[in-house]
């Protein structure tokens with residue numbers, strides 16, 4: 167049926183119905199395509215609001231972009247569909263990679279951006295776009311120092327050694343949370359006169375006749391996931407920056423990409439980590455990249471919902487300083503510091519949750535977090551290894567033998583079984599009490615997204631930048647290839663967020 171026949175123009179229709187999201191059934195992470203959404207809108211007769219730069223999404227990437235654009239003198243609007251700003255970034259674990267950092271120099275660890283790049287490529291199965299991954303590795307130390315010097319983020323004094331990295335290189339925020347960065351970003355923006363505008367949902371892009379993105383149609387007063395906000399048209403006189411994150415919480419979309427990721431698989435992500443922003447970009451002809459590479463976190467606990475607090479025990483204590491065993495056999499079955507995919511696949515292959523453990527020396531670096539982890543029943547404390555074995559139904563003799571063998575490897579300086587990197591300060595497991603936790607993978611990160619170049623410009627199907635549009639953060643694919651290394655998402659988001667903001671601000675004003 168044509169729009170004329172309905173007696174309404176398309177825009178009138180959308181205004182009356184509360185917008186395309188309602189019309190198309192966007193909600194609860196469910197996305198049904200309507201033919202009416204299959205292209206960008208035309209410019210309205212009158213804009214409701216006008217800014218130089220419009221940033222969609224208020225995580226690391228969007229906020230970094232907004233700060234840069236604002237610093238360069240542009241007027242900026244950062245919008246966020248949820249009622250609170252921060253996305254996944256504000257609930258993030260606060261671990262951030264830097265190659266060749268002052269903390270590494272102090273600890274006598276030799277590292278270079280090339281080595282970080284090599285690690286990223288190896289984990290990414292060499293599907294990474296070399297120019298993008300290289301940019302992130304090259305700027306990793308610079309961007310972490312930016313969080314310290316410019317944002318005032320505080321970090322712990324010790325580096326963390328995450329799986330897949332050949333050396334310890336990850337900074338950890340003082341509160342083990344990405345909020346230590348995000349709240350500083352929001353404060354910086356506020357000091358520059360900008361606040362994140364929440365409950366604002368991107369519906370679609372608006373293009374001029376030449377195909378340039380000149381604004382957006384959005385819902386103001388949006389209530390996730392139902393919608394219901396008022397439709398408004400916002401002009402972007404310089405550019406729009408898309409920073410809407412990944413789609414790990416989008417059950418229909420993620421299970422189209424990977425049918426194994428059904429409702430039964432939990433996610434670490436916030437509920438708003440859904441794919442609408444990505445779909446809008448695809449509708450205007452952005453090139454999709456590696457969308458079905460979806461990462462499961464091997465350090466997640468089945469004994470709590472979402473990300474929780476268990477991952478800090480597994481990743482910060484048990485994997486580097488302890489062992490992971492199959493409770494059926496009491497045996498190790500994988501390098502505890504292999505990349506996330508190798509570990510998650512190995513756990514899933516056992517068919518049941520596995521057990522990670524460390525002794526009192528192994529938990530030293532995460533000690534302040536232990537009381538809460540124990541109180542919530544995620545981590546358990548035992549006086550003996552036999553008591554630990556009994557609690558998880560592990561054959562006790564077998565567990566003792568596994569730990570004995572592993573301690574032998576530590577004494578000889580080489581993990582003969584799985585080739586795990588042994589930390590400089592690693593000690594044999596043996597000093598009570600012992601701590602343990604069950605692990606079972608959860609959907610954590612979507613490596614794919616839209617293709618960008620090193621200037622954070624999304625490319626269309628003819629490999630040309632889409633004029634007036636920039637993209638950064640988890641929405642952009644190709645940086646990490648098949649597998650993202652832990653602590654490399656924050657640097658990706660901040661590096662490309664900053665580039666997007668700088669480039670958007672440098673665009674000519676178009677009215």
Ligand SMILES: Cc1cc2nc3c(=O)[nH]c(=O)nc-3n(C[C@H](O)[C@H](O)[C@H](O)COP(=O)(O)OP(=O)(O)OC[C@H]3O[C@@H](n4cnc5c(N)ncnc54)[C@H](O)[C@@H]3O)c2cc1C
Pocket residue numbers: 222223224225226227228245246247248251252253254255256257258259260261262263344366367368369409410411412434435436438439440442443473610611638639640641652653654655656657659
């Ligand atoms: C629990 C957890 C822990 C993590 N820990 C680490 C870690 O320690 N180190 C590391 O490197 N990485 C970590 N990651 C990954 C990393 O946090 C994410 O990749 C990163 O936060 C993504 O940032 P972003 O800015 O791209 O998106 P986000 O921070 O997710 O922000 C995107 C925002 O856009 C909003 N949005 C989406 N669609 C629309 C729309 N249509 N209109 C308006 N707004 C919209 C979303 O609601 C969201 O708030 C973790 C991830 C999770 C979930």
